Amino acid sequence: MAEGIMCYFSTVILFFIVISFINTEKICPGYGFVKFSENCTSTCSTSNDHCSNGTKCCQRLTEPCGFHCIKPKDDVxxxxxxxxxxxxxxxxxxxxxxxxxxxxxxxxxxxxCTNICRSKICVMPNSSK
Known part of the structure; x- marks a missing residue:
């Protein structure tokens, strides 16, 4: 009986882990304050994001620069x-x-976290209460 209960709880925990990854916001990579090339081409639009297979319309700095369907980051x-x-x-x-x-x-x-200049930096958090 104890094995059945452990199996049940393991299944429930796995379910919540999977759901948490499915529901995480997808974030495009950022570049800070950089000037993008004027010769960029785009294959998608952020206002009309028709990307497939888990990709998202994000701006790329490297060639080919512009907006393209790329794999976003999970915001866990x-x-x-x-x-x-x-x-x-x-x-x-x-x-x-x-x-x-x-x-x-x-x-x-x-x-x-976002600093006073709106740049993204890694800092130690305030402890959770």
């Missing part, structure tokens, strides 16, 4: 909240960098 949130301001962290004031798009781009427990 790590625990904790982004801090307001960390005066002792120089990255908090970095206005020309782009270090992450989603929490999973950051190592360990660090989260991908």
């Amino acid at each position: 949130k790590k625990s904790g909240d982004c801090p307001q301001l960390q005066a002792n962290n120089p990255f908090w004031f970095l206005c020309d960098g782009h270090y992450c798009d989603v929490d999973s781009d950051c190592q360990g427990m660090a989260k991908c």
